[in-house]
Amino acid sequence: MWDAFGFEFVNFYLIPGLVLGCIYALGAIGITLTFGILRFANFAHGEIMMSGAYLTWTVMAIAGYAGLTLHPLVAMVPATLLVILLFLGTDKFFYKPFRKSETIKVVMASFGMMLIIRSAVQVIWGPNQLTFVRGIAKPNPVLSDLSNDIGMMLIIPNKHLFIFAGTIIIVIALSYLLNRTRIGKAMRAVSDSPDLAHVTGIDVDKVIRATWIVGGICATAAGVFLVMDVQMLETTMGFRMLLPMFAAAILGGIGKPYGAVFGGLVIGLAEELSAYPWIGDTPLLSPGYKTGVAFAIMVIMLIVRPQGLFKGRSF
Amino acid sequence: MSMGQSNAVLSLNNLRAGYGQTEILHDLSIYVNPNEIVAIIGPNGAGKSTAMKAVLGLLNITEGSVVLNGEDITDTPAQKVIERGISYVPQTNNVFVNLSVQENLEMGAWTRPTGVEARLDEMYNLFPDLAEKRNQAAGSLSGGQRQMVAMAKALMVDAKILLLDEPTAGLSPKYRGEIFSTIQKIKGTGVPILIVEQNAKQALGVSDRGYVLVDGANRHTGTGADLAADPEIARMFLGGGH
Amino acid sequence: MEAYVGYFLYFLSLLTVGGIYAIFALGLNVNWGFAGLFNVGIVGFAAVGAYTYALLTTAESTYHIGGFGLPLPFGMFAAMMASAVIAGFIGLICIRLRADYLAIATIGIAEIIKLILKNETDITNGPRGINKIPRAWEHFSEERFYTSWPMSWFGTPENWEAFFDTLPNWYWQPLFAGTILLVMYVIYRMLERARTSPWGRMMTAIRENEPAARAAGKNVTRRRIEAFIIGAAIMGLAGSLFAQHLRLIEPTNTFDPSKVTFLVWVMLIVGGSGNNRGAILGAFLIWTLWSASELFITGAIDLIGNIFSTLDPSILQTRAGFLRMMLIGILMQVILQRYPGGILPEVRPASPKADKKTAGTTGETT
Numbered sequence: 009m010w011d012a013f014g015f016e017f018v019n020f021y022l023i024p025g026l027v028l029g030c031i032y033a034l035g036a037i038g039i040t041l042t043f044g045i046l047r048f049a050n051f052a053h054g055e056i057m058m059s060g061a062y063l064t065w066t067v068m069a070i071a072g073y074a075g076l077t078l079h080p081l082v083a084m085v086p087a088t089l090l091v092i093l094l095f096l097g098t099d100k101f102f103y104k105p106f107r108k109s110e111t112i113k114v115v116m117a118s119f120g121m122m123l124i125i126r127s128a129v130q131v132i133w134g135p136n137q138l139t140f141v142r143g144i145a146k147p148n149p150v151l152s153d154l155s156n157d158i159g160m161m162l163i164i165p166n167k168h169l170f171i172f173a174g175t176i177i178i179v180i181a182l183s184y185l186l187n188r189t190r191i192g193k194a195m196r197a198v199s200d201s202p203d204l205a206h207v208t209g210i211d212v213d214k215v216i217r218a219t220w221i222v223g224g225i226c227a228t229a230a231g232v233f234l235v236m237d238v239q240m241l242e243t244t245m246g247f248r249m250l251l252p253m254f255a256a257a258i259l260g261g262i263g264k265p266y267g268a269v270f271g272g273l274v275i276g277l278a279e280e281l282s283a284y285p286w287i288g289d290t291p292l293l294s295p296g297y298k299t300g301v302a303f304a305i306m307v308i309m310l311i312v313r314p315q316g317l318f319k320g321r322s323f
Numbered sequence: 324m325s326m327g328q329s330n331a332v333l334s335l336n337n338l339r340a341g342y343g344q345t346e347i348l349h350d351l352s353i354y355v356n357p358n359e360i361v362a363i364i365g366p367n368g369a370g371k372s373t374a375m376k377a378v379l380g381l382l383n384i385t386e387g388s389v390v391l392n393g394e395d396i397t398d399t400p401a402q403k404v405i406e407r408g409i410s411y412v413p414q415t416n417n418v419f420v421n422l423s424v425q426e427n428l429e430m431g432a433w434t435r436p437t438g439v440e441a442r443l444d445e446m447y448n449l450f451p452d453l454a455e456k457r458n459q460a461a462g463s464l465s466g467g468q469r470q471m472v473a474m475a476k477a478l479m480v481d482a483k484i485l486l487l488d489e490p491t492a493g494l495s496p497k498y499r500g501e502i503f504s505t506i507q508k509i510k511g512t513g514v515p516i517l518i519v520e521q522n523a524k525q526a527l528g529v530s531d532r533g534y535v536l537v538d539g540a541n542r543h544t545g546t547g548a549d550l551a552a553d554p555e556i557a558r559m560f561l562g563g564g565h
Numbered sequence: 566m567e568a569y570v571g572y573f574l575y576f577l578s579l580l581t582v583g584g585i586y587a588i589f590a591l592g593l594n595v596n597w598g599f600a601g602l603f604n605v606g607i608v609g610f611a612a613v614g615a616y617t618y619a620l621l622t623t624a625e626s627t628y629h630i631g632g633f634g635l636p637l638p639f640g641m642f643a644a645m646m647a648s649a650v651i652a653g654f655i656g657l658i659c660i661r662l663r664a665d666y667l668a669i670a671t672i673g674i675a676e677i678i679k680l681i682l683k684n685e686t687d688i689t690n691g692p693r694g695i696n697k698i699p700r701a702w703e704h705f706s707e708e709r710f711y712t713s714w715p716m717s718w719f720g721t722p723e724n725w726e727a728f729f730d731t732l733p734n735w736y737w738q739p740l741f742a743g744t745i746l747l748v749m750y751v752i753y754r755m756l757e758r759a760r761t762s763p764w765g766r767m768m769t770a771i772r773e774n775e776p777a778a779r780a781a782g783k784n785v786t787r788r789r790i791e792a793f794i795i796g797a798a799i800m801g802l803a804g805s806l807f808a809q810h811l812r813l814i815e816p817t818n819t820f821d822p823s824k825v826t827f828l829v830w831v832m833l834i835v836g837g838s839g840n841n842r843g844a845i846l847g848a849f850l851i852w853t854l855w856s857a858s859e860l861f862i863t864g865a866i867d868l869i870g871n872i873f874s875t876l877d878p879s880i881l882q883t884r885a886g887f888l889r890m891m892l893i894g895i896l897m898q899v900i901l902q903r904y905p906g907g908i909l910p911e912v913r914p915a916s917p918k919a920d921k922k923t924a925g926t927t928g929e930t931t
Contacts, residue, residue, distance in 0.1 A: 048665055049665035049666070049668065049669055051668075102898055105902050110664075111663070111664050111665055112603055112664045112665075113901065113905070115603070115664060115665045115668055116830070116834070116897075116901060117898060117901060119605070119668075119827065119830070120827075120894045120895075120897045120898050120901070121894075121898075123823055123827055123890060123891070123893075123894040124891050124894035124895060124898075126823070127887040127888065127890040127891035127894065128887075128891055130884065130887035130890075131884045131887045131888050131891065134880070134883070134884060135883065135887070190429070190433075190436070193422065193426050193429060193430060194430065194433065196419070196421060196422055196426075197419045197422060197426075197430050199421075200419040200420055200421050200422065201416055201419065201420075203413075203416065204413065204416055204417065204418075204419065205419075205430075206401055206402070207379060207401055207405070207411050207413060208405070208430055208431060208433060208476065209401070209402050209405035209406060209433050209434040209480065210402075210430060210433045211402060211433070212402075247822075251669070251672065251673050251676065254669050254673075255673075258666075258669075294684060296680065296683065296684035297680060297684060299676070299680065300676075300677050300680050303673040303674075303676065303677055306669070306670075306673065307658065307659075307670065307673070310659075310662060310666060310670065311658060314666075
């Protein structure tokens with residue numbers, strides 16, 4: 009039943025695809041919220057993700073000096089706060105001046121932020137790779153045994169379990185926020201129509217702050233999950249992740265957070281599964297082109313169905 | 324100006340305003356008394372909707388003032404104006420399409436977040452159709468029902484005055500009638516209403532007073548009945564069709 | 566005397582690289598200044614131009630296709646054409662996209678181009694890149710060239726070798742710099758003519774008030790694609806010059822969007838967006854700042870390294886590079902906020918523009 013095909017497929021293609029998908033999904037949530045509520049493509053999002061990862065590493069390093077070993081998910085908390093401050097700061101000084109100008113200005117500003125933040129990280133932490141060691145890379149023995157008993161064997165390292173669990177928790181929390189809290193509903197309202205929200209008396213500035221906060225939490229999580237998965241940090245991470253995350257947001261429909269989650273999973277899976285030897289012995293797509301998959305999907309969406317799968321806003 | 328002005332709920336006094344350097348309203352004066360329905364009618368481009376936007380602080384006001392219950396609200400930003408009790412229903416794009424009817428009403432109550440439950444019940448009594456559709460997305464409703472949602476949403480904040488911008492635009496005759504009877508119901512709850520309308524005849528039919536605007540300035544004023552009966556005005560816009 | 570030669574050569578290098586960037590900026594101005602297209606894929610067109618030129622002019626090699634031995638000007642022309650063709654395809658697909666979507670699309674396409682260059686190793690030698698790219702004027706002194714036509718007509722290899730021995734080894738630099746400046750000047754004049762031509766005035770009309778232009782029957786899409794292609798062709802040409810300057814190119818590090826794409830945008834914004842003169846000014850200004858700041862910071866770090874002997878200057882040097890990038894980024898933000906027109910703002914005929922306030926209370930303009 010569970011032959012070599014299944015084993016290899018699930019453990020080396022499907023699961024990594026889902027993991028990558030979770031990371032893209034979390035990043036895309038922030039992007040789609042910014043796109044929907046603030047109405048621009050935030051090119052700095054990838055770099056902020058990366059900053060979150062670097063800050064988490066630093067927290068763990070500092071704790072290490074003090075003799076403590078912190079789990080990344082714990083170290084993530086202070087890092088998230090700093091990332092939120094970073095988001096709010098860049099908004100106040102670099103994006104807010106352009107709220108009433110053409111979109112292009114704020115996009116250019118975000119492009120500039122992308123560079124400034126990346127350079128800052130390179131200055132502070134240096135351009136070399138840093139290892140993110142956690143000893144969580146070993147496959148989870150409980151899960152392996154359990155699944156082996158059923159007739160399959162799932163080799164899932166603990167780090168992946170944390171990533172899956174973390175993503176699910178964040179998505180559930182987000183859903184609660186957007187559907188059951190006043191500020192969450194206001195976020196959906198502003199995403200629908202900022203003008204109407206304004207004349208309804210909604211405090212749009214507060215909604216914008218909330219957007220950056222939620223985006224910051226999701227971005228930090230995405231960044232930390234990414235470095236947990238690949239177990240290293242480097243300064244090209246941010247830009248590398250940016251395009252697939254944009255693709256995921258566009259695929260799901262701009263302004264639709266669930267769409268972003270779906271889009272992220274699809275793109276993550278597509279990227280990993282494209283290297284699988286579906287037909288014959290060689291990978292369907294040469295692994296060097298993996299990163300192009302996301303982009304190809306995005307261009308097709310932009311031409312064929314710009315409002316995305318979940319009917320977000322088109323342009 | 325006539326006597327009713329001093330205890331007016333809302334008055335626009337000798338207003339000159341426009342977008343940037345372009346002046347659209349020229350020395351405009353309008354007032355609404357308590358328990359009144361006042362209609363602003365006029366040809367296309369007369370500046371009717373613009374007059375409403377002036378109240379909300381969305382325009383560049385160069386001269387004159389806007390006063391709400393004795394308080395000067397000229398140039399006050401929209402959110403503050405709404406907190407003071409002005410409720411505005413724009414002509415288009417007046418509901419949050421992806422939010423449910425109830426969520427739309429909840430958003431309407433943003434500036435007054437206490438006692439929302441009670442006011443929701445009031446609204447569902449006033450607009451029974453909406454009660455059954457309360458969990459449906461506002462975007463999936465018909466034009467007329469959407470207009471109802473828009474009005475109910477505007478009423479969630481204990482409005483001192485309701486501004487309606489062309490509430491019957493694009494609606495079928497059946498819904499037009501419903502809207503106007505709803506407007507009268509609202510008046511019955513004690514909220515004065517200022518309507519901008521293309522549909523002059525029906526608007527004057529429910530209004531206590533009316534203003535005819537042409538090219539951003541006052542042209543005629545009078546009671547609803549008088550204006551409706553005036554042959555010159557009839558010639559201007561009340562000709563068949565509407 | 567040596568020192569003066571050194572200063573002279575440094576000055577020439579500023580003119581050379583500044584000139585190349587000026588050509589990039591002029592190309593970008595056709596996209597942005599003429600047609601309002603937010604093209605963030607500059608590095609992609611640069612790569613296409615550079616690789617086309619390299620593959621057509623380098624000697625035969627086992628690592629990549631080559632050995633065509635085509636004349637250098639032909640290589641540069643081909644670089645322009647290749648960029649133009651690719652821009653044509655991209656334009657057909659993407660030209661209707663709104664500003665930020667076009668930005669995402671062009672950045673993505675640039676990355677795909679680089680991916681292809683990296684992966685198709687048989688053609689391009691993949692990540693190892695192509696070296697020994699012939700540099701205009703310097704190439705004359707290379708054996709490959711003086712042993713073959715046309716130089717072989719005018720003298721024997723020994724004569725040529727002896728001739729080049731008499732020249733200082735930097736003889737080609739003024740010529741190279743001069744060529745680049747000449748190319749830049751020619752392109753500048755052509756673009757100025759274009760700007761005041763009926764085509765140029767139509768582009769301005771489209772950029773200022775698209776709905777009106779459409780209503781007047783102008784084929785807006787077609788004009789935009791034209792502007793996209795022309796700009797890309799110029800960038801391709803600049804790419805080929807870039808390849809000549811570096812003599813070694815490879816797909817990832819040479820064509821780093823932060824260095825090429827972003828720098829060119831900063832140059833255009835600072836110099837004066839929408840403005841050919843501004844493009845040139847911005848290019849030389851920013852490049853000089855960039856280059857000079859390198860000297861300055863290197864010197865400062867050496868000084869600090871001498872004073873604080875515990876600090877390792879080499880680490881600081883690498884990080885200083887990133888600091889410079891950060892400062893350039895901040896400079897751009899400042900200019901964007903305070904002097905949005907740039908140093909040389911565009912001089913345009915007055916046109917009625919929709920006032921910002923009607924754009925909605927939170928800046929929604931669509």
